[in-house]
Amino acid sequence: MALRTIAGHSLQAIGLGCMNLSHAYGHPPSAEQASRVLLSAIDMGVDHFDTAALYGFGNNEKLVGQVLKPKRQQLFLASKCGMTGVDGKRVIDGRPATLRNTIEQSLAHLQTDVLDLYYLHRWDKTVPIEDSVGELSRMVVEGKIKAIGLSEVSADTLRKAHHVHPIAAVQTEYSLWTRNPEIAVLKTCHDLGIAFVAFSPLGRGFLSGQVKDATNLVDGDIRKGMPRFQPEQAKLNQQLLSSLAAMSLELNCTMAQLSLAWLLHQGQHVIPIPGTTQLSHLSENMAASQIHLNADQLTLLAKIFEPNKISGPRYPAATQLEIDTEEF
Template sequence: MQQRTLGPFQVSAIGLGCMNLSHAYGVPPSPEQGASVLLRALDLGCTLFDTAALYGFGANEELVGKVLAPHRHRFTLASKCGMQGVDGKRVIDGRPDTLKATCEASLRRLRTDVIDLYYLHRWDRQVPIEDSVGALADLVREGKIRTIGLSEVSAATLRRAHAVHPITAVQTEYSLWTRNPEVAVLEACREMGVAFVAFSPVGRGFLTGALRDVGTLDAKDIRRAMPRFSPENYAANLRLLDGLEALAARAGCTPAQLSLAWLLARGEHVIPIPGTTQVKHLEDDLAAAALQLPADVLAQAGALINHQSVVGPRYPAATQVEIDTEAL
C-alpha cells in the first residue's frame, strides 16, 4: 500500500473510516461483520483506522478496541472528542474537563494506553478554540494522546489552534461533490505541513453509483435529512452518474476508485478515509491507492461533478451552523 505522512506517522494512503460499522446509516451490521471488515482492512495494508466517541455513542470505539487491540502495534489509531452521546442525544461540548473525561472513556473502550491522533470533532463555539486545544495539549503532555487533530474547521480556526499546539491533521468532508475545503483550508494545511484527512470521500455512497433510490434508505439513515439526498435533489444529481460511470469504465476502474484516485491526486497531504460495511467494497476502495490514472481522466471527473453541478447543500441549516468550514 502506498504511504502518506500523517504528522510523525507513515500511514496507508487510504485509511478506513469506521463510523458506519456502528452509526449513521440505518441499522449497523452485526459485530461479526464489522470485525471482518476491520481485520480485512488490516490484512490489506490499511494502517489508519478512524473512530470517535460519538459513533454509536461509544459502540464503535468498543468494536474497534475489541477487534484491533491485539494488533495495536500495526496501525495508527485516530478518535475524536467534543461531540458525543449524552442521555441518548448528540451533544457538542468542547469544555476542557469534558474533553479530558471523554478521552479517559475512549482509552478504556479502545483498550489502549494512548490514542495516536485525537481530534476535536467539532469546535464548540461557546468555548474558545484555544481552550479546547489547550486541554488536548495537556493530554499530549500526559502521554494519553500523541497528536492533535481538528474536524470541520476553517483555515482561520486552524491557525488559531496551531498557535497553541501543533496540529497534525484536519478532517473535513471532501470529494468530487463536496469542494468546500478548496476555498482555503486545503491549501492552509499544505502550507503548514498539516495532513488533510478527507471523510465521506465517495459522497456518502453517491459516487459509488450503487444508491439509485433514496426511498430505500432506512428511516433512521442520516442522509434522509441531508438536502442532496431529498428525492427532488437526488433525482437531479443522479444525472451526473452516467458520465462518471462511463469515465470510470474507460479508465478500467469503478466510480468509487476514480473518486478516490481524484482525491489522492489533490495533494500528497490528502488522505481519504472511506467507510463501508462490506468486505467487497473495502477491497475495491483500498485498491484505488495503486491506480495510476491519466491526468486528463481526473480532470474530466472534476469537471463533471463539482459544487456547480451538484444540487443541494451538504447539510441542513441546523447542522450547518454547528460547523466552521468555509462555505462555497
C-alpha cells in the same frame, strides 16, 4: 499502496473510517460482520483506523478496541472528542473538563494507553478554540495522545489552533461532489505541513452509484434528512454520474475507485478514509491507490463536479450552523 504521512507516521494512502460499523446509516452490521471487516482490513494492509466517541455512543470505540487490541502496536489509531452522545442525544461540548472526561472513556473503550491522533470532532463555538486545543495539548504532555487533530474547521480557526499547539491533521468531508476544502483549508494544511483526512470520500455512497436517493433508506439513516438525497435534488445529482461511469469503464475500474483516485491526486497530504460494511467494497476501495489519472482526466472530473452543478447543501440548515468550514 503508496504511503502518506500523518503525525509523523508513514501510513497507507487510504485508511478505514469505522463510523458506519456502528452509526449513522441505519441498521449497523452484526458484531461478527463488523469484526470481519476490521480484521480483513488489517489483512489487506490497512494501518489507519478512524473512530470517535460519538459513533454508536461509545459502541464503535468498544468494537474497534476489542478487535484491534492484538495488533494495536502496528496500527495508527485515531478517535475524536467534543461531540458525544448524552442521554441519547448528540451534544457538542468543547469545554476542557468535558474533553478530559471523554479521553478517559475513549482510552478505556479502545483498550489502549495512548491514541496516535485525537481530533476535536466539532469546534464548540461557545468555547474559544484556544481553550479546547489547550486542553488537548495537556493530554499530549501527559502521554494520553500523541497528536492533535481538528474536524470541520475553517482555515482561520485552524491557524488559531495551530498557534496554540501544532495540529497534525484536519478531517473534513471532501469528495468530487463536496469541494469546500478547496476554498482555503486544503491549501492551508499543505502550507502548514498538516495532513488532510477526507471523510465521506464517496459522497456517502452517491459516487459509488449504490445510493440514489433517500426513498429506500431505512429509518435512522442520516441521509434521509440530507438535502442532496431528497428525490428532487438527487435526480439532478444523478445526471452527473454518467460521465463518471463512462470514465471508470474506460479505465477498467469502478466509480468508487475512480472517485478515490481523484482525491489521492489532489495532494500528497490528502488521505481518504472511506467506510464500508462489505468486504467486497473494502477490497475495491483499497485498490484505488493503484489508479493513475492524467492531467486531462483530473481536469475533466473536476469540471463535471463543479460545486455550482451540485444540487442541494450537504447538511440540513441546523447542522450547517454547527460547523465552521468555508462553504460555496
